[in-house]
Amino acid sequence: DRLVAAAAPLTDGALADGHAVPLLANLGSPDEAAGAVALGAEGVGLFRTEFLFLGSSTAPTVESQTASYTALLEAFPGKKVVVRALDAGADKPLSFLNDAHEENPALGLRGLRALRVKEQILRDQLTALAAAQAATTADLWVMAPMVSDAEETEYFVALGRELGLKTVGVMAEVPSLAVLADQVFRSADFVSIGTNDLTQYTLAADRMLGSVASYQDPWHPAVLRLVRALGEAGATAGKPVGICGEAAADPLLAVVLVGLGATTLSMTPAALADVRLELSKYTLEQARALAAAAVDASTASGAREAAEAVAV
Numbered sequence: 001d002r003l004v005a006a007a008a009p010l011t012d013g014a015l016a017d018g019h020a021v022p023l024l025a026n027l028g029s030p031d032e033a034a035g036a037v038a039l040g041a042e043g044v045g046l047f048r049t050e051f052l053f054l055g056s057s058t059a060p061t062v063e064s065q066t067a068s069y070t071a072l073l074e075a076f077p078g079k080k081v082v083v084r085a086l087d088a089g090a091d092k093p094l095s096f097l098n099d100a101h102e103e104n105p106a107l108g109l110r111g112l113r114a115l116r117v118k119e120q121i122l123r124d125q126l127t128a129l130a131a132a133q134a135a136t137t138a139d140l141w142v143m144a145p146m147v148s149d150a151e152e153t154e155y156f157v158a159l160g161r162e163l164g165l166k167t168v169g170v171m172a173e174v175p176s177l178a179v180l181a182d183q184v185f186r187s188a189d190f191v192s193i194g195t196n197d198l199t200q201y202t203l204a205a206d207r208m209l210g211s212v213a214s215y216q217d218p219w220h221p222a223v224l225r226l227v228r229a230l231g232e233a234g235a236t237a238g239k240p241v242g243i244c245g246e247a248a249a250d251p252l253l254a255v256v257l258v259g260l261g262a263t264t265l266s267m268t269p270a271a272l273a274d275v276r277l278e279l280s281k282y283t284l285e286q287a288r289a290l291a292a293a294a295v296d297a298s299t300a301s302g303a304r305e306a307a308e309a310v311a312v
């Protein structure tokens with residue numbers, strides 16, 4: 001009957017040939033977990049932790065962070081939950097972390113760069129995450145934002161392991177990290193591509209600036225080729241490459257991203273249904289054909305048209 005149908009679990013993300021593509025949620029607070037589960041999220045692909053720090057003049061204690069992370073993980077028993085270390089700076093400055101005036105804050109001391117300077121803040125956050133990991137059954141993965149190369153990756157992975165985290169990776173948001181993807185996978189357990197920042201930095205166009213908004217298009221073949229490089233390096237290393245930027249919420253682009261080697265897609269929960277439906281129309285071979293057409297284009301609109309021309 002209708003009530004039973006409404007309560008039935010949604011199918012997991014998969015291509016037409018059965019190739020699984022786990023569909024995960026981007027969340028900004030533990031309160032959003034139940035809604036994401038109701039929309040069929042198979043886990044969390046990006047948990048933004050800034051809400052714990054914003055609007056405060058000091059960093060939250062290990063105890064209060066542990067309580068928040070535990071509440072999040074408890075909503076996903078046995079499921080994958082990817083938590084991002086504090087991404088302060090640029091559009092999200094914090095008085096106790098980003099103290100210098102910067103002319104170009106997007107190119108400044110943000111993300112992991114800022115945390116490394118104030119390492120105790122990072123240590124406290126990772127310690128709280130390890131405590132939540134020990135207290136719950138969720139499969140916790142932790143990643144750093146705004147990472148530039150293998151040396152920064154090694155720093156973060158080593159610190160995460162020292163503090164007891166099981167699965168530690170990095171976001172691919174800076175083009176240099178994508179160019180050096182093979183080196184990054186020597187230490188990272190996984191990479192998650194933040195297509196919002198990866199597009200901003202690849203096209204050198206401030207994502208907050210309306211006058212250059214037309215450059216902020218993840219269909220641009222330069223961005224797609226960096227995704228391809230990361231996908232190939234991940235496949236060679238036998239390690240996952242997720243997508244957690246807005247690009248994953250565009251159904252046709254989601255197919256292209258899988259064709260380029262993305263192993264999971266994470267998005268705003270409202271987009272899950274449309275992406276799940278679109279993926280179900282393509283085999284992996286067809287997704288690869290769409291991707292091959294898109295990366296050969298010379299503009300973002302050209303890449304979309306090329307993919308549409310081979311779409312089912």
Ligand code: PEP
Nearest residue numbers: 194195196197244245246
């Ligand atoms: C991204 O840059 O794509 C991303 C997911 O992080 P944010 O949007 O929070 O910068």
Ligand code: MG
Nearest residue numbers: 173194196197
């Ligand atoms: Mg980002």
